[in-house]
Amino acid sequence: MKKNRFHCCATCVHFAVVKSTNIGYICTRLQYETKPDYVFNCWDPRSAVQKLIKKEDKERG
Template identity: 55%
Template sequence: MEKNSFHACATCVNFNTQKRKDGMYYFCSRLGYETKPDYQFNCWTPKEQVVRLMEKRKGENLG
């Protein structure tokens, strides 16, 4: 299986951030717990702009 360089929590529609006094807090609204921008889970659903970029890069690689 080909590795997807876009696959990370930060590119998922369920990735959320909160700025707190002690720093940034990253969490997944789908899974319901804290995560990190570069973590990967199988439930990944890319944001629309990420889907467009993946399609663009796929087209560049084909032709």
């Protein structure tokens, strides 16, 4: 997979914020606690992020 500046948990469709006494983050696909800046190979970008990636790729030529 080509690395890009958007590749992190916070931009993934499976990323969720869990609010209780503290704010936490979870991967709903894997059911693991995560952090917004973590990077995994199972990354599936949100549609808005996919559009930004395509736009940047187009601008680079």
